[in-house]
Amino acid sequence: MLFVAPSAIAIILMMVYPILQITGFSFSKITLPFFDMSFTGLDNFKNIFSKAEMGTIVKNTLIWTILSMVLRVVLGFAAAMVMESKFRGMKILRTCALIPWVIPSIVASNTWRWIYSADNGLLNTVLRMINPDLAANWLGSASTALTSVIIAYSWAGFPFIMLMLVAAMQGIPMDYKEAAKIDGANSLQVFRYITLPSLKQILTMLIVLEFINGINSFDMLYVMTGGGPGIASEVIGLTIYRYAFKNLDFATASTISFLIIIVMIIAFLFYVPASAKGRNKGDGAKRRGIRWKKN
Amino acid sequence: MEKELKKKSSSGRRVKHLAIWLLAIFIVLFSVVPFLWAVSTSLKDEVSVYASQPTLLPHPVTFENYKAVFTDSNMMKSFGNTIKVSVLSTIVSTVVAVLGAYGFSRYKFPGSKTLLTSILFTRLLPRVTLLVPFYITISKLHLINTYSGLVLLYLVVGIPVSIWLMKGFIDALPYEVEEAAVVDGCNAFQVLIKIVVPMVAPAIATVAMFSFILSWNEFLFPLLMAKDSAIRPIAVSLAFYIDESGIKWGTLMAASVLMSVPAIIFFSIAQKYIVAGLSEGAVKG
Numbered sequence: 001m002l003f004v005a006p007s008a009i010a011i012i013l014m015m016v017y018p019i020l021q022i023t024g025f026s027f028s029k030i031t032l033p034f035f036d037m038s039f040t041g042l043d044n045f046k047n048i049f050s051k052a053e054m055g056t057i058v059k060n061t062l063i064w065t066i067l068s069m070v071l072r073v074v075l076g077f078a079a080a081m082v083m084e085s086k087f088r089g090m091k092i093l094r095t096c097a098l099i100p101w102v103i104p105s106i107v108a109s110n111t112w113r114w115i116y117s118a119d120n121g122l123l124n125t126v127l128r129m130i131n132p133d134l135a136a137n138w139l140g141s142a143s144t145a146l147t148s149v150i151i152a153y154s155w156a157g158f159p160f161i162m163l164m165l166v167a168a169m170q171g172i173p174m175d176y177k178e179a180a181k182i183d184g185a186n187s188l189q190v191f192r193y194i195t196l197p198s199l200k201q202i203l204t205m206l207i208v209l210e211f212i213n214g215i216n217s218f219d220m221l222y223v224m225t226g227g228g229p230g231i232a233s234e235v236i237g238l239t240i241y242r243y244a245f246k247n248l249d250f251a252t253a254s255t256i257s258f259l260i261i262i263v264m265i266i267a268f269l270f271y272v273p274a275s276a277k278g279r280n281k282g283d284g285a286k287r288r289g290i291r292w293k294k295n
Numbered sequence: 296m297e298k299e300l301k302k303k304s305s306s307g308r309r310v311k312h313l314a315i316w317l318l319a320i321f322i323v324l325f326s327v328v329p330f331l332w333a334v335s336t337s338l339k340d341e342v343s344v345y346a347s348q349p350t351l352l353p354h355p356v357t358f359e360n361y362k363a364v365f366t367d368s369n370m371m372k373s374f375g376n377t378i379k380v381s382v383l384s385t386i387v388s389t390v391v392a393v394l395g396a397y398g399f400s401r402y403k404f405p406g407s408k409t410l411l412t413s414i415l416f417t418r419l420l421p422r423v424t425l426l427v428p429f430y431i432t433i434s435k436l437h438l439i440n441t442y443s444g445l446v447l448l449y450l451v452v453g454i455p456v457s458i459w460l461m462k463g464f465i466d467a468l469p470y471e472v473e474e475a476a477v478v479d480g481c482n483a484f485q486v487l488i489k490i491v492v493p494m495v496a497p498a499i500a501t502v503a504m505f506s507f508i509l510s511w512n513e514f515l516f517p518l519l520m521a522k523d524s525a526i527r528p529i530a531v532s533l534a535f536y537i538d539e540s541g542i543k544w545g546t547l548m549a550a551s552v553l554m555s556v557p558a559i560i561f562f563s564i565a566q567k568y569i570v571a572g573l574s575e576g577a578v579k580g
Contacts, residue, residue: 003398003487006391007458008410010450015417018428025427035431082318093319095563097326102562104512106530107551111333114544120345122332159326208419216421219514223534237423244427245519257424268419 019261025254032248044255053231060146061235064221065214067147071154072210073203076161083162084169094166101159109223112152113139116224142232145225149233153220157213161206168202169195211267215260236260330555337361337549344545360549369524370550373532376521377554380442380528381510384449388457388506389499391450396461397487401473417455426519433520440523448520449510457502464498465491504565508558529554 026044028037048054083094100108115122116138127134138148172195180190218237221227227234227242234242236256244253336344337360338353364370399411422429429448430439438444468491476486492499514530521527533554536547 003394003402003483004407004410007395007414007454010391010447010454011410011414011417013432013451015413015420015425015451018425018432019420021428021431022424079322082315082322085315085319087312087316090319093323095566096323098562099326099330099559102508102558103330103555104514104530104558106512106514106533107333107555108329110533110547110551111329114336114548115329115332117544120347120349120544122349125347125349155325155329212419212421216423218423222518223514237421240423240426244430250427250431254427257427260421260424264419264421264424268416 022254022257022261025251026258028251030251030254032250035250044251045259048252048255048259056231057234057236057239060231060233061215063146064150064217064235065211068150068153068157068214068217069207069210071150072157072161073207075154075158076206077165077203079158079162080165080169084166086170094162098159098163100156101163103156105156105219106223108152108156109220112149112155112220113224116148116152139225140229142229145229145233149221149224152224153217156220157210161210164202164206165199168199172198212264215264333548334552336544337552339545341543341545360545361553363543363546364550364553367546370529370532372525373527373529374553376442376526377511377528377530380445380449380517380526381507383442384446384453384510385503385507387446388450388453388510389503392454392457392461392502392506393487393492393495393499395454395458396465397491399458400462400465401470411458414455414458417451422452423515426515429516430519439520440526442526444520445510445513445517445526445528448516449506449513452513452516453506453509457505460505461495461498461502464495468494500565504561507561511558511561 024037027039027041029040029043030037079097083090083097118124118135118137118140121138123138124135127136136144138144176194176198177190180194185193216237217235218241221233221235221238222241225233227238231239240253240256243249243256335351335353338356338358339349340355340357340359343350343353399407433439433444433448436444436447438447472494473486473490476490481489512530513528514534517528517531518534521531529550533547533550536542536550
C-alpha cells in the first residue's frame with residue numbers, strides 16, 4: 001500500500017484535481033490574480049459557441065488530427081512491412097529509420113522550419129531547380145501552413161508506429177505463415193488472412209494513441225507557425241494556450257478543455273466496447289504489447 | 296530450413312530481395328535526410344548557409360557554429376538546466392514507477408484496480424486540456440520557475456507508461472522467490488530491493504531511459520513553468536533562438552544537433568535493453 005502512495009498522490013494531485021478544477025472553471029467567472037470563482041452557469045459555453053474563429057479551429061483540429069494519424073499509420077505500416085525482413089543489416093537500417101522519432105520534437109521543428117524556409121530553404125531550392133514557380137512560402141501562407149506542418153509531424157511520428165508493428169509482426173509465429181503457404185496461399189493472402197488479423201489489436205491501439213497525440217499536439221505547430229498566419233494553422237491545443245497564457249482568459253481556456261475532455265470520454269466509451277473482445281487476453285495496452293511477443 | 300530455402304532461391308526471389316532492400320534504403324533516406332541536412336548546415340560557414348545554390352555537403356567544413364554555441368553562456372546555461380532536470384526527474388520517476396508497479400503487482404487492496412485503471416486513463420487524456428489546472432497547481436505549490444515543479448510535471452507525464460511497463464515485468468516474476476525471502480525474514484522493502492530490483496534490472500533501465508528522453512525532449516511544460524532564463528531548458532531556448540540579425544540557422548542547427556546527441560546515444564544504448572527486457576519478460580511470463 002505504501003509503495004503505491006507516491007504514484008497515487010501524483011495522479012490525484014495532477015489528474016483528478018485538475019479535472020475537477022476544469023469542470024468548476026467552465027461554469028464560472030474567474031477573477032485574477034487568485035483565481036476566485038463565481039458561478040455563471042452556461043455563459044462560458046455560449047461565449048465560445050458565439051466566436052466565429054471556433055469554426056476554423058475545429059476544422060483545423062480535425063484536418064490535423066485525422067490527416068496526421070492516417071499519414072503516420074500508413075507510413076509506419078508500409079515501413080514496417082519492408083523493415084521487418086530479417087536480412088543482414090536490416091537491424092541497423094531500422095535503427096537509422098528511428099531517427100525522426102528519437103530526436104527532440106524541438107529539433108525536428110527547427111529542422112523542418114529551416115527546410116521550409118522561404119528564401120534559402122532546401123525545399124524551395126530543389127523546387128526552383130525544377131521550376132521556379134513551384135517555390136512557395138510554405139509556412140507563411142495560409143493555404144499551405146497546416147499541411148506543411150502535418151508532413152513534418154508525420155515524419156517525426158511514423159517510426160514509432162513502425163517500431164511497434166515490426167515487433168508485432170515478428171511475434172507472429174512462422175508456423176502460421178508456413179502452414180498457410182503449404183495450403184496454397186499466396187503472399188497477398190498470407191498478408192490478408194494471417195498478418196492483418198494478428199495486427200488488428202495493436203493497430204487499434206496505435207490508432208487510438210495517435211488520435212490522442214493529434215489532439216495533444218503543440219510543439220511543432222507552436223514553433224513552426226505559431227498557429228499562423230492568423231489562425232490558419234491553429235489547432236485546439238494552441239487555442240487553449242492562447243486564451244490561458246496570452247489573453248489570461250482562464251475561464252474560456254478551461255471551458256474549451258472541458259469540452260475536449262467530454263468528447264474524449266465519449267470516444268473512449270465507444271472504443272472500450274470495440275476493443276472488449278481482445279481485452280480478456282490482458283489487462284491493458286502495455287501489458288498486451290509485452291505478452292504479445294510470447295504467442 | 297531457412298538456409299535450405301535460401302539456397303533454392305530463384306531469380307524471382309532475388310528480385311524480391313532487391314526490391315525490399317531498395318525500399319528499405321528509401322525509407323531510411325526519408326528518415327535521415329532532413330536531419331542530415333541539419334547536420335550539414337551546422338558545419339557550414341555563414342556564406343554557404345545562405346548561398347542561393349546551397350550544396351548538400353558543407354564545403355568548407357567549419358566548426359565555427361559549434362564554437363558559437365559553446366561560447367554562448369545563455370545556451371550553455373540552458374544545456375546545464377536540461378541536464379539537471381532530466382537527471383533529477385529520471386531518478387524520481389524511476390523510483391516512483393518501481394515502487395508503484397511493485398505495489399500494484401503484489402498487493403491487492405480496496406480500490407487498487409480502480410486506481411490502476413485511472414492511471415492508464417491519464418494516458419488517454421490529452422494533456423493540453425490540463426494546462427490551466429497544471430499551471431494553477433504548480434503556482435499554488437509555489438513551484439513556478441523551479442526544478443521541482445518541472446520534475447513533478449514530468450513525473451505525471453511519464454508515470455502511467457512507466458508503471459504499466461514495470462508492472463508487466465514484475466507480474467512475470469515467479470512469486471515463489473519472494474515468498475522464500477519472506478520466510479527467511481526479509482521485510483517487504485528488503486524483498487523489493489534485494490530480490491525484485493535485481494531481477495527486473497533491464498526493465499528499470501528501460502523505464503529510466505524512457506523517463507530521461509521524455510524530460511530531455513519536453514517543451515510545453517517548461518515553456519509555461521520555466522519563464523526565468525535561469526532555469527529555462529535548452530528546448531525552450533532553441534524555440535526562441537533569434538537575435539537582432541534574424542535567425543542564425545547555422546548556430547541554431549549546431550545547437551539542435553548537440554541537443555539530439557544525448558537522446559540518440561541514450562536510445563541506441565537502451566534499445567538493446569528494451570529488446571532484451573521485452574523478450575525476457577515474455578519468456579518468464
